[in-house]
Amino acid sequence: MRNITDPSLAVLLFLLAMTANGQEPQDAEDLANPLDQTVPVAEEDLAAETMDAREQPISENEMLREFARFRQLLEEGNFDEADISAKRVVEMTIKVHGPQSYEAAKALNNLAIVQHNNAQYAAAIQNFTSSIEILENVRDRLNEELVNPLRGLGAAQLGNGRPDLAAASFGRATHITHVNEGPHNIEQVEILESLAEARVRLGDLEGARDTLDRIYALNVRFFEDNAMGLLPSLIRRAEWQHRAGYYNDERATYRRAIRIIEMSADKTDPRLIGPLISLGHSYYYYEPVSDGMRASFASSGEAYFKRASRIAEATEDYPWLDLAKTRLALADFYISSETHNRARKLYRQVWNDLSLDEDRMNMRRELLERPIPINESALPGYTSGSAERKPAGGFRTGTIKVDYTVSARGRVNNIRTVATPVEFTDMQRMVHREVRQRLYRPMLIDGVPAESANQVLTHDFFYADSELAEMRNEKADLEQEKAKKP
Numbered sequence: 001m002r003n004i005t006d007p008s009l010a011v012l013l014f015l016l017a018m019t020a021n022g023q024e025p026q027d028a029e030d031l032a033n034p035l036d037q038t039v040p041v042a043e044e045d046l047a048a049e050t051m052d053a054r055e056q057p058i059s060e061n062e063m064l065r066e067f068a069r070f071r072q073l074l075e076e077g078n079f080d081e082a083d084i085s086a087k088r089v090v091e092m093t094i095k096v097h098g099p100q101s102y103e104a105a106k107a108l109n110n111l112a113i114v115q116h117n118n119a120q121y122a123a124a125i126q127n128f129t130s131s132i133e134i135l136e137n138v139r140d141r142l143n144e145e146l147v148n149p150l151r152g153l154g155a156a157q158l159g160n161g162r163p164d165l166a167a168a169s170f171g172r173a174t175h176i177t178h179v180n181e182g183p184h185n186i187e188q189v190e191i192l193e194s195l196a197e198a199r200v201r202l203g204d205l206e207g208a209r210d211t212l213d214r215i216y217a218l219n220v221r222f223f224e225d226n227a228m229g230l231l232p233s234l235i236r237r238a239e240w241q242h243r244a245g246y247y248n249d250e251r252a253t254y255r256r257a258i259r260i261i262e263m264s265a266d267k268t269d270p271r272l273i274g275p276l277i278s279l280g281h282s283y284y285y286y287e288p289v290s291d292g293m294r295a296s297f298a299s300s301g302e303a304y305f306k307r308a309s310r311i312a313e314a315t316e317d318y319p320w321l322d323l324a325k326t327r328l329a330l331a332d333f334y335i336s337s338e339t340h341n342r343a344r345k346l347y348r349q350v351w352n353d354l355s356l357d358e359d360r361m362n363m364r365r366e367l368l369e370r371p372i373p374i375n376e377s378a379l380p381g382y383t384s385g386s387a388e389r390k391p392a393g394g395f396r397t398g399t400i401k402v403d404y405t406v407s408a409r410g411r412v413n414n415i416r417t418v419a420t421p422v423e424f425t426d427m428q429r430m431v432h433r434e435v436r437q438r439l440y441r442p443m444l445i446d447g448v449p450a451e452s453a454n455q456v457l458t459h460d461f462f463y464a465d466s467e468l469a470e471m472r473n474e475k476a477d478l479e480q481e482k483a484k485k486p
Helices: 009-017 043-049 052-057 060-077 078-096 102-117 120-137 144-160 163-181 185-201 204-224 230-243 246-265 268-281 299-313 319-334 340-353 358-368 425-437 464-483
Strands: 373-377 397-408 414-420 439-441 443-445 448-450 452-463
Touching: 009 060, 009 204, 078 102, 102 120, 102 144, 144 163, 144 185, 144 246, 163 185, 163 464, 185 204, 185 230, 185 268, 204 230, 230 268, 246 268, 268 319, 299 319, 299 358, 319 340, 319 373, 319 439, 340 448, 397 425, 414 425, 425 452, 425 464
Parallel strands: none
Antiparallel strands: 373 439, 397 414, 397 452, 443 448
């Protein structure tokens, strides 16, 4: 089981790729929106792959056919082949339009999107940067067409462990939208969400909070006459507040969403179920309050889970999967509060409901036949000293591997952790402590909670080479000191 922190950036980039396509005559509905990404355009690779093609003249129709093939591969999710096709499009475009053309900039942007999707971040950064430089030359430094490649560049920099550079890229993209669309334009919201992500990864929680407040203000202004239209932005705001650890603010946001639905519809509207469950989940977490006391753990979420379950059960033709998930949310609460008889009864009911046909049994395997975390806080993506160092050569990736058992009561036992490199014991302790504190929906066997041994979680983190070198030097100095002592 691999802990994944991010995110939502893949969706952002998927929406990026298809707005960056200008090589094919298209209607507005056909425009590709920015997608995901892969590796740099190594000139040698391009030379090897297109040696024969260079010997023959390239027509614009041939280039457009290859571009159409690229788009099809992208839409099918065949990113390896899309990478090859995108490189051919770049080569053809340069041959037809020239290396410093507007068309070459778009082709490089599309290649970078595929490269990002394939986690080839250094290559994606190279090609997004090239696309931006060309657009600056053929347009200008404030042209609105720079926004998409800047967003892609920021996403690749995040993937490459440089949230500081990503924040600058997202900041510049936001500024360009201000110049072209005005300071209150709603189009900047997705960029600001990415900027908030970068600030969270930098540990700048106050900066992230300010960005979220700005997003909220833009949405309130835009949906001034449409309270229900504000709901999606409220839910996103609550999700970001949760990620940043502002649980009290998160609860206030969900309560506002609930009030909007109640005032616009009624108190039994099924649209209440999602916010009610999320509000209940927020009580698995706490944050320090002003007097130094800590909020109570879990207990006050019960009323929201129960209300969500009542609404789901009373709603005619409510989808069976959503009903199962609503009941599971209440059963998970009973596990957390150690009301095990009630939990077992609900788990058994859901097990039976998901055993009626093949489709339901597939979901039973997904939801009940393996342990599922009920509460899990984000694991640190950077070592304590790495974010401040901002190494010019980028960060290295370390790993914490955790082996553990989940008991029939959802508790973690028999936990062991291993760090690579071994010097990062502080990170190892943090991950160990977080996993030990987690609660799980236990695996069910024939509808009965059972122990799950041999669970594995792998957490990747970033560190600076200089940080590791200091640790090793300190260790060597200590060993020399010990050796000198009689």
